[in-house]
Amino acid sequence: MLSVRGLGRRFGSKRALRDCSFTLPEGRVSALVGPNGAGKSTLLSLVAGLLLPSEGTITVADAPVRGRMHPDVAFLAQSRPLYGDFTVAETLRAGAKLNDRWSDEYARQTLNLLSGVALDRRIRQLSAGERTQVALAVAFGRLPKLLLLDEPLSDLDPLARDETLRILMADVAERGTTVLVSSHLLTDLSPVCDHLVLLDRGELRLAGDVEDTLHEHRLLVGPAGAAAPAAEQVIEANRTGRQAMLLVRGAGTVPAEWEATVPELEQLVLAYLRASRTSARPPVVRG
Numbered sequence: 001m002l003s004v005r006g007l008g009r010r011f012g013s014k015r016a017l018r019d020c021s022f023t024l025p026e027g028r029v030s031a032l033v034g035p036n037g038a039g040k041s042t043l044l045s046l047v048a049g050l051l052l053p054s055e056g057t058i059t060v061a062d063a064p065v066r067g068r069m070h071p072d073v074a075f076l077a078q079s080r081p082l083y084g085d086f087t088v089a090e091t092l093r094a095g096a097k098l099n100d101r102w103s104d105e106y107a108r109q110t111l112n113l114l115s116g117v118a119l120d121r122r123i124r125q126l127s128a129g130e131r132t133q134v135a136l137a138v139a140f141g142r143l144p145k146l147l148l149l150d151e152p153l154s155d156l157d158p159l160a161r162d163e164t165l166r167i168l169m170a171d172v173a174e175r176g177t178t179v180l181v182s183s184h185l186l187t188d189l190s191p192v193c194d195h196l197v198l199l200d201r202g203e204l205r206l207a208g209d210v211e212d213t214l215h216e217h218r219l220l221v222g223p224a225g226a227a228a229p230a231a232e233q234v235i236e237a238n239r240t241g242r243q244a245m246l247l248v249r250g251a252g253t254v255p256a257e258w259e260a261t262v263p264e265l266e267q268l269v270l271a272y273l274r275a276s277r278t279s280a281r282p283p284v285v286r287g
């Protein structure tokens with residue numbers, strides 16, 4: 001559904017994204033994670049066609065994307081761009097007029113499930129979370145095949161967050177939508193995502209199926225003096241007092257003095273990001 005190859009974007013001398021290559025599987029939810037300034041919004045804006053790449057290619061449903069939104073794509077931008085003077089009802093009517101494929105019923109149903117922002121309210125009078133709810137309804141109303149969501153949960157209350165994730169899962173199950181969703185709220189996101197894209201400092205650190213990626217790694221706990229077991233890569237090593245804790249990738253047979261477990265998603269992501277902070281050349285594992 002989505003494939004990016006060698007994708008990069010510069011803003012003047014600043015490289016916001018560099019040499020990014022990955023493919024998203026169809027009908028799955030992919031979490032796009034990374035610290036502030038990692039390049040997540042830049043990547044989403046490029047895929048949405050709102051920004052032009054400095055280098056590389058983007059393909060959605062076998063068609064190249066270059067500075068123009070693909071009709072099968074809907075994008076919830078971080079700034080939630082909606083016309084302030086419109087009422088919610090007018091916003092939905094504009095959605096119907098501007099999109100060849102549109103379901104008013106689906107957009108209204110989404111809004112009602114979230115908390116039911118009244119249709120006669122003006123956009124500029126809405127709270128940040130209410131604007132997000134309207135913008136989500138517009139995104140779902142487009143009946144996209146690829147749904148790009150930039151921090152959809154950040155200003156929603158816990159109930160609306162929960163409902164958004166339910167709507168997302170139902171949409172993926174019923175319509176087979178492919179979703180790429182950026183969020184700092186990994187705990188909220190991890191139950192619904194089955195694919196991971198990890199960006200840091202504009203570079204891709206990890207991209208792949210969540211379960212496969214987790215099982216390629218081992219969290220090892222052992223005595224501080226024990227020799228590190230043979231592994232493809234040591235992502236992070238912490239030695240405190242008498243204990244050592246390692247996150248390794250591609251470990252073979254683990255010696256008896258080490259206790260090995262498969263890491264949780266949040267542990268894995270945090271270890272990669274900490275490792276990146278402490279090394280001049282952080283691990284770029286694969287694209």
Ligand SMILES: Nc1ncnc2c1ncn2[C@@H]1O[C@H](COP(=O)(O)OP(=O)(O)OP(=O)(O)O)[C@@H](O)[C@H]1O
Pocket residue numbers: 011014015016034035036037038039040041042043
């Ligand atoms: N229009 C722009 N002009 C100059 N620099 C920009 C512009 N847009 C983004 N950047 C820079 O590119 C880098 C990536 O920004 P981006 O917004 O993609 O990060 P992000 O991962 O979405 O961050 P956050 O989690 O804080 O939203 C940052 O260093 C940012 O300052």
